[in-house]
Amino acid sequence: MKIPAILALACLAVTPPIAHAKVVTRSVEYTHDGVVLEGYLAYDDATAGKRPGVLVVHQWLGLTDNERMRAQMLAELGYVAFAVDVYGKGVRPASAAEAPQQAGKYYGDRALFRARLAAGLAQLKANSLVDPARCAAIGYCFGGGGVLELARAGADLAGVVSFHGSLDTPLPAVAGAVKAKVLVCHGAVDPYVKPEAVHGFLEEMEAAKVDYQFIMYSGAVHAFTQKAAGDDPAKGAAYDADADRRSWRHMQDFFAEIFR
Amino acid sequence: MKIPAILALACLAVTPPIAHAKVVTRSVEYTHDGVVLEGYLAYDDATAGKRPGVLVVHQWLGLTDNERMRAQMLAELGYVAFAVDVYGKGVRPASAAEAPQQAGKYYGDRALFRARLAAGLAQLKANSLVDPARCAAIGYCFGGGGVLELARAGADLAGVVSFHGSLDTPLPAVAGAVKAKVLVCHGAVDPYVKPEAVHGFLEEMEAAKVDYQFIMYSGAVHAFTQKAAGDDPAKGAAYDADADRRSWRHMQDFFAEIFR
Numbered sequence: 248m249k250i251p252a253i254l255a256l257a258c259l260a261v262t263p264p265i266a267h268a269k270v271v272t273r274s275v276e277y278t279h280d281g282v283v284l285e286g287y288l289a290y291d292d293a294t295a296g297k298r299p300g301v302l303v304v305h306q307w308l309g310l311t312d313n314e315r316m317r318a319q320m321l322a323e324l325g326y327v328a329f330a331v332d333v334y335g336k337g338v339r340p341a342s343a344a345e346a347p348q349q350a351g352k353y354y355g356d357r358a359l360f361r362a363r364l365a366a367g368l369a370q371l372k373a374n375s376l377v378d379p380a381r382c383a384a385i386g387y388c389f390g391g392g393g394v395l396e397l398a399r400a401g402a403d404l405a406g407v408v409s410f411h412g413s414l415d416t417p418l419p420a421v422a423g424a425v426k427a428k429v430l431v432c433h434g435a436v437d438p439y440v441k442p443e444a445v446h447g448f449l450e451e452m453e454a455a456k457v458d459y460q461f462i463m464y465s466g467a468v469h470a471f472t473q474k475a476a477g478d479d480p481a482k483g484a485a486y487d488a489d490a491d492r493r494s495w496r497h498m499q500d501f502f503a504e505i506f507r
Numbered sequence: 508m509k510i511p512a513i514l515a516l517a518c519l520a521v522t523p524p525i526a527h528a529k530v531v532t533r534s535v536e537y538t539h540d541g542v543v544l545e546g547y548l549a550y551d552d553a554t555a556g557k558r559p560g561v562l563v564v565h566q567w568l569g570l571t572d573n574e575r576m577r578a579q580m581l582a583e584l585g586y587v588a589f590a591v592d593v594y595g596k597g598v599r600p601a602s603a604a605e606a607p608q609q610a611g612k613y614y615g616d617r618a619l620f621r622a623r624l625a626a627g628l629a630q631l632k633a634n635s636l637v638d639p640a641r642c643a644a645i646g647y648c649f650g651g652g653g654v655l656e657l658a659r660a661g662a663d664l665a666g667v668v669s670f671h672g673s674l675d676t677p678l679p680a681v682a683g684a685v686k687a688k689v690l691v692c693h694g695a696v697d698p699y700v701k702p703e704a705v706h707g708f709l710e711e712m713e714a715a716k717v718d719y720q721f722i723m724y725s726g727a728v729h730a731f732t733q734k735a736a737g738d739d740p741a742k743g744a745a746y747d748a749d750a751d752r753r754s755w756r757h758m759q760d761f762f763a764e765i766f767r
Contacts, residue, residue, distance in 0.1 A: 435709060435721065442706065449695060449723065458725055460753065461695070465712060465719040493720065496760050504753075 269293045270322045272315070275329070276336065279366035285336040286367060287315050288329050289322035290376055299405075299506045300377035302368055303330040304390030306473070307346040309339040313387070313473055324499065327377045331367030333360070333393065350389045357418050361400045364393050368402060381405055381506050383427075385498065386412055388470060391431075398427040398457070405505040406430065408498050410472050414440055414448035420455035429459035430501045432494035434467030438483040462497055464490035529553045530582045532575070535589070536596065539626035545596040546627060547575050548589050549582035550636055559665075559766045560637035562628055563590040564650030566733070567606040569599040573647070573733055584759070587637045591627030593620070593653065610649045617678050621660045624653050628662060641665055641766050643687075645758065646672055648730060651691075658687040658717070665765040666690065668758050670732050674700055674708035680715035689719035690761045692754035694727030698743040722757055724750035 314330040321328035353360035372379040386394040391412015467490035470476035581588035613620035632639040646654040651672015727750040730736035
C-alpha cells in the first residue's frame with residue numbers, strides 16, 4: 248500500500264488532476280531538545296483545503312511500516328497524518344527483545360514522553376494543510392499509552408484513540424485539565440493490560456471528568472491490530488481481524504464526532 | 508415522531524409513490540401459551556423487498572412510547588421493527604414502584620422470559636417483509652437483559668444489542684450454543700449494573716466463546732437512552748445525550764456488519 252512520494256509526484260506530473268485520492272507520503276526530519284527525529288507524513292494531494300490532522304504514535308519497536316500504513320489509510324480518509332518518531336532517527340529496536348529498553352526510557356520519564364510527543368504534534372500543526380484547531384492523535388501499544396499521556400498533559404487535541412495501549416500512569420489526569428475526548432479500543436483478554444489496569448483507568452477518567460468511551464473486543468489479546476503479531480492468541484499478542492476492522496470503524500465514528 | 512398507521516395509509520392513498528421513507532406503524536396482537544400480547548410494528552412502506560428485522564424489547568414499564576419511537580427510528584433506517592410485549596396486553600406498570608413486580612416475574616423465571624421473547628421473534632419472522640435469516644434484537648434495561656437471554660438460549664439471531672441492560676443470569680451461556688453476535692452498550696457508572704456484574708458478564712461471554720463487543724460510556728448511569736429518566740445522574744438513572752447518540756451509532760455499525 249505504500250506509495251513512495253517520488254512516484255506519487257511523478258504520477259501527478261503526467262496525469263491530469265483526478266477527483267479520487269492521491270496519497271503523497273514522505274519522511275520528515277524534525278528535532279526535539281536537540282535530538283533529531285524522523286517522522287512520516289501522508290496526505291491526499293487531490294485537494295488543497297485545510298483539513299483535520301491526525302498524529303500516529305508507534306508501538307515499542309518505533310516507527311515501522313505499520314504506522315506508515317495507518318498514516319496512508321488516514322490520508323485516504325481525508326486527513327493529514329503524521330507518524331511521529333519518539334525514539335530518534337535511526338533508533339529502531341530490531342526485535343521485541345530490544346524494545347523494552349527504549350520503551351522503558353519513556354515509560355520511566357513521562358515528562359520526556361509527553362514533551363517528545365508534543366514536538367510531533369507541533370510538527371503536524373505547522374503543516375499548512377492542517378487545521379490546527381481540529382487535530383487528534385492515535386497510538387498503538389506503547390503509542391496508545393502515549394496518546395493518553397498527551398491527553399492527560401492537556402494537549403490541545405480534539406480527541407485521542409488508543410489501540411491496545413497501556414493504561415496506567417504515574418501522573419493521572421486532573422479534573423478539568425484534559426481537553427481531548429478519549430476512545431480506548433481494548434482487547435478484552437489482553438494479558439499485558441489486565442482487568443485491574445482497566446478498572447484503575449476507568450476510575451482515573453471518571454474522577455477527572457474526562458469524556459471517554461472504552462470498548463472491549465471479545466477474544467482479542469495485545470497487539471490485535473498488528474498482522475506481524477501472528478495469529479496465536481495463546482502467545483498474548485496476536486492479530487484479530489474482527490477487532491482490527493471494528494476498532495478502525497469506531498475510530499472513524501469518533502472522528503466524525505470530534506471533527507464535525 | 509409517531510405517525511399513526513391510519514394517517515400514513517391515508518397519505519399513501521392520495522400521494523404518488525415517493526422514494527423517501529414512509530413509515531407505517533400499527534399495534535399487533537399475538538399470543539404466547541394462551542396469553543394475549545400486544546406488540547407494535549413499524550416498517551417503511553416505500554419499498555416492497557424483504558429486509559432485516561429487528562426486535563425491540565421494552566424496559567421494566569412494558570411497551571411504551573419509548574419503544575414505539577425506537578421501532579420507528581429503525582423503520583426509517585430500512586428495517587422491519589417489532590416492539591414485543593413481554594407482560595401481556597394492558598399490563599403496563601404505571602410507575603417505577605409497580606414495575607419490579609412485573610419485571611421480577613420474568614427475571615425469576617428465565618425460561619418463561621426466553622419463551623415469551625421467542626414468541627415475539629416468531630411474530631417478527633412471520634412478517635412477509637422480513638428476511639428471517641437476517642434478524643436482530645435490541646433491548647433497554649430489563650429488555651437489554653432480555654435480548655441477552657435470547658442470545659444465551661441460542662435464538663436464531665444475527666445479533667443482539669443491549670442498552671443499559673442487566674447482565675447477570677442464573678443460566679449462563681454455554682460454549683457453542685450462542686449464535687448471535689453481541690453488542691453491549693453500558694453506562695460506565697451505572698449503579699444498578701455494577702463493575703462486578705460487568706466482570707462476571709465478560710467472563711461468561713469469554714468462557715462461552717461468544718463474539719461480543721462491550722462499550723462503556725463515560726459518566727453515563729442507568730437508562731441513559733431514556734429522556735423520561737431526567738437529567739440528574741445522581742439519581743442513578745438519567746438521560747445522557749452523548750451516550751444515547753453514540754450507542755445508536757454503534758448499533759448501526761453492528762447492524763452494518765451482521766446484515767451485510
